[in-house]
Amino acid sequence: MIRAAILALAAVALLAARPAAAQRVVSLNLCADEFLLLLAPEQAVAVSLLATDPSLSVVVAAAGRVPAVRPDAEAVLRHRPDLVLAGPYGAQTTLALLERRGVRVERLGLPQDFAAIRAETRRAAALLGVPARGEALLAGMQARLDAVAGPRGERVVFLEARGYVAGPGSLADAVLRAAGFADGGAGGRPGLEWLAAHRPDLLVTAAAPSFPSMATDLLRHPALAGIPRREVAPALLVCGGPWTARAVTALAQ
Numbered sequence: 001m002i003r004a005a006i007l008a009l010a011a012v013a014l015l016a017a018r019p020a021a022a023q024r025v026v027s028l029n030l031c032a033d034e035f036l037l038l039l040a041p042e043q044a045v046a047v048s049l050l051a052t053d054p055s056l057s058v059v060v061a062a063a064g065r066v067p068a069v070r071p072d073a074e075a076v077l078r079h080r081p082d083l084v085l086a087g088p089y090g091a092q093t094t095l096a097l098l099e100r101r102g103v104r105v106e107r108l109g110l111p112q113d114f115a116a117i118r119a120e121t122r123r124a125a126a127l128l129g130v131p132a133r134g135e136a137l138l139a140g141m142q143a144r145l146d147a148v149a150g151p152r153g154e155r156v157v158f159l160e161a162r163g164y165v166a167g168p169g170s171l172a173d174a175v176l177r178a179a180g181f182a183d184g185g186a187g188g189r190p191g192l193e194w195l196a197a198h199r200p201d202l203l204v205t206a207a208a209p210s211f212p213s214m215a216t217d218l219l220r221h222p223a224l225a226g227i228p229r230r231e232v233a234p235a236l237l238v239c240g241g242p243w244t245a246r247a248v249t250a251l252a253q
Contacts, residue, residue: 040129
């Protein structure tokens with residue numbers, strides 16, 4: 001009896017120590033914007049400006065219904081948040097000021113593979129008090145991944161802007177492998193000569209803008225013209241999340 005009473009009191013104390021589910025959430029980071037607007041849009045009172053950029057964001061429509069906020073402490077405080085979501089980098093001075101004012105700040109990570117995406121989705125859902133919604137997003141992600149056929153054997157290189165190549169440990173690498181391909185990239189910026197000498201079976205690129213850009217000139221170089229190519233929407237790879245499985249589906253078709 002005494003032991004049961006002690007355990008019951010401990011459970012009550014633990015519940016009391018947990019912060020209440022946030023009702024007014026401000027996000028200052030694109031990746032956090034996406035988790036917030038997919039998991040708990042009704043709690044969002046402001047998001048970053050990047051959330052409304054269709055070339056970067058997967059939550060453009062939802063973001064259009066929420067005010068945008070600059071990463072400035074005064075601007076954030078005007079929204080009276082009980083939780084501010086941020087990333088591991090950027091706006092650190094602002095976040096420190098908010099914490100000194102007693103605002104709860106949580107920094108979400110940047111997952112680079114699907115195991116980390118699962119963990120970060122569950123963490124974000126727990127912070128927002130909506131664990132069931134997190135599991136629903138992950139179930140949809142898993143269904144997409146399970147629908148992909150087995151290994152294909154093609155050697156694929158993911159060529160990014162400015163000539164960078166995705167390599168082991170990157171989100172793009174995780175997407176290629178989930179799609180059944182062998183990642184032929186080693187990271188870094190190997191150059192056009194390397195690509196010409198080590199021609200992959202397939203070249204994957206993020207969809208380039210229609211306007212001229214020095215950053216994407218290499219993607220249009222004639223030396224690469226004969227290599228089969230597929231494009232992935234950049235917004236699916238800027239931040240790792242359940243939506244990243246859509247990039248896998250696009251490549252596996």
